Amino acid sequence: MFGGSLLVMAPILAACAAPSGTTTPLGVKKVTTGTVRWLTDAPYKPSIDAVLAALAKDDTLKLKVELSSVVTSELPATWRNSSINGGEVDLLDGKSPKFQFLDPMLKAKVLAPLDDYYELYGWDKYLAGAAVKHTIRDGKKWMVPLYLELPGLAYRPSVFKNYGLDAPPKDWDEFVGVLRAAKDDGKIPLTVGSRGFSFVMLLQNMFWAAGDSKSIENVIFGDGKWTDGPFEESAAAIVELWDEGLIDPDATSIDLNAAGERFLAGDAVMNVTGTWFFATMQSTFGGTDWDLFTPPSRQGAPKWSLGEDQSMVLPKNSKDPDAAAALLNYLVAGEGAKVYTEQGNLMATNAAASAAIPQVQALPTGPDDDTAVYLYGWLAANASPAWQNGSTDLLTGAQTPAQYAESVQTAWEQDIAQGNLPEDRAQLL
Amino acid sequence: MEGSARLHWRADSSHEGRRRRLSIPSSVFGLLLVLPATVLTIIVIVVPLLSTVFVSFSGPRGDQITFPDLGAFVFAFQTPGLWQAVANGLVWAVIAVAVAPTVALVSAALVEDGPVPGKALLRFLFFCPYLLSLAVAGVIFSKFYDPSYGLVNQLLGAVGLPSNTQWLGDPSLALGAAIVVFLWHETPFCFLVLSAAIRQVDRELYEAARLDGAGGVRIFFSVTIPVVRGILGVLAGVMFITGMIAFPVIFALTAPAVGAPSHATEILPTLIFSQGIQGGNTPTAAALSVILLALFGVLLGGVALVRRRFTRA
Secondary structure, three states: OOHHHHHHHHHHHHHHOOOOOOOOOOOOOOOOEEEEEEEEOOOOOHHHHHHHHHHHOOOOOEEEEEEEEOOHHHHHHHHHHHHHHOOOOOEEEEOOOHHHHHHHHHHOOOEOOOHHHHHHHOHHHOEOHHHHHOOEEOOEEOOEEEEEEOEEEEEOHHHHHHOOOOOOOOOHHHHHHHHHHHHHOOOEEEEOOOOOOOOHHHHHHHHHHHHHHHHHHHHHHOOOOOOOOHHHHHHHHHHHHHHOOOEOOOOOOOOHHHHHHHHHOOOEEEEEEEHHHHHHHHHHHOOOOOEEEOOOOOOOOOOEEEOEEEEEEOEOOOOOHHHHHHHHHHHHOOHHHHHHHHOOOEEOEOOOHHHOOHHHHOOOOOOOOOOEEEOOOOOOOOHHHHHHHHHHHHHHOOOOHHHHHHHHHHHHHHHHHHOOOOOOOHHHO | OOOEEEEEEEOOOOOOOOEEEEEEEHHHHHHHHHHHHHHHHHHHHHHHHHHHHHHHOEOOOOOOOOOOEOHHHHHHHHOOOHHHHHHHHHHHHHHHHHHHHHHHHHHHHHHHHOOOOOHHHHHHHHHHHHHOOHHHHHHHHHHHOOOOOOHHHHHHHHOOOOOOOOOOOOHHHHHHHHHHHHHHHHHHHHHHHHHHHHHHOOHHHHHHHHHOOOOHHHHHHHHHHHHHHHHHHHHHHHHHHHHHOOHHHHHHHHOOOOOOOOOOOOOHHHHHHHHHHHOOOHHHHHHHHHHHHHHHHHHHHHHHHHHHHHHHO
16 A cells, blocks of 8 residues: 555665664565575575576576575475564565464564565465455564465376276275275385374375364364364374285385385375475476375365465565565466476465466366365474374374374463463454 | 793794793683683583573473573473483493403504404404494394395395394384494494503503513403593493483384384483484473483482492591
């Protein structure tokens, strides 16, 4: 709303910007040059490399991007430190749930509001409203949701056809049936990596979403408990498959990359992964004989569970916020959005929807789509390891599903007591 | 000269043309010598240590105005895996103390005093693992331990043994697998120190023992061990401390889920890392650090007391 006047007053505002306590240090203007230091947890993804390669060839936008990375589990702390310490980065990746990233930063007063950039570049007409909604506090927009990560099971339709399935399984019996057929065929029915970061948790997420998706929202943003039942049932499904030998027997020892290789080599029929694996499948298999599906549970039909989203933010002490915003615009509305989309990402922007590969077009279009539910993969200091590492405990037998649910609930309550999670999360929506 | 150190220098003869002599009391001279190291120690150890202690007593969120507040310690003692971390650290330290110096001593005695050809080459080969960092050793072994393609299972399979062991995925094996990496890396260090110590021993002692009819085993127990006993004690202390805080190898084997699976490889430093660095939960991490420090104090203090009592006896 103040975009025009701010454009004129930019130098004055920039000169008057106080070192702390202010909320609008932006000298908001469109630029085509500058340096952006981008801290992300995902440089391993082919998507970012492809986007930066395209940017390097762009004649109209001469942005120099310095990418630095951390592993996702260290992202919250690094994110916080980078913002608070000052001047280290211009652009940061954040994820869902937003209260993990956004609210601690707002409390520390280290972020710049992005409303003026939203207006300057017209981002509202590109971005999914429900994704933007999660970034609003006190009436201001603080993040730019970029793309969504959707966990799923990678499979090849031709292989399923060999086992008598023309489409991904729609109920539990069909799902277990194809797993058993694969096992009888001497293949690994379902591979999953759990060393390092446990993708067993993603499998459980899918079962939980299919079983009772409402309970997820109730736990994360309501007064529901991890011990209420649906979470435990999804864990029990994992144990059931494991005990029957339908999950890769090496699952507790291999990481997500090793699991991916088993699938790509044809040793495994299904791989627990997500939309980030699309580019790899596309380059390995080519054509259309590969896809992603979400499994049913014993309690219900398949329901996509959005794992998280990448949402960008600008630290208040960014040295070149205009350049960072120009890069954001390239990703939200420009050629970058197209490259992201072509790489198989599920975008929160509609800028290049027509460029989406067929497999992506079949996925839920975003958080506005009621065929998917937000299911958050990154929680606070105690809940996150209890949830992720505990999912592997189901395989090793270190925890029963009931003990697992209890341990996550205990960790959740500890995070609330320690201030790592806001007690009243419902008000944040 | 007594009670003072003298620094001499020749002044520029064109200006002064005479010899000057500067005298500094030896106590001051000594202080000057240790000053740089003292300043460095204060900056990198004392200040962070005091800061950690301060944060640990500043409440569970690090924002208590009333100091001291034990809230962070309450949460620290509730941290999942805490007691397993303490137990794992102790097991690790005891095995490190028992195995690394012992294997190194036997190897060093064989190489230095045994009828072994190619001693220089053997010394080099024994020392090779220590040329790598502990973290790199962890990364290498993480490949060796791969259940399907790893060297360990391949070798076991080649000799007809079960070849599908989940070395890092089975909670009952993961700690042992990690300790093996540590021993593989640290035993060469002990070997190097003991090898050098044995080479310093007066050869006449060995010759005398042999003239008296002592065999290799008798010489080992009656000559070599008594001579290097003091160094063995030092190595045991070093192994105990490094064993209790063998974070790099666990990180390399299990990150980012450090301490996995099921807290099987959890030690106090991994808990501190996951709480403080990964979770951003600084007060709890600080409290855990103070607990680790206290544990070291109790254990090493206890060892010192026992040692003093034995020495007197």
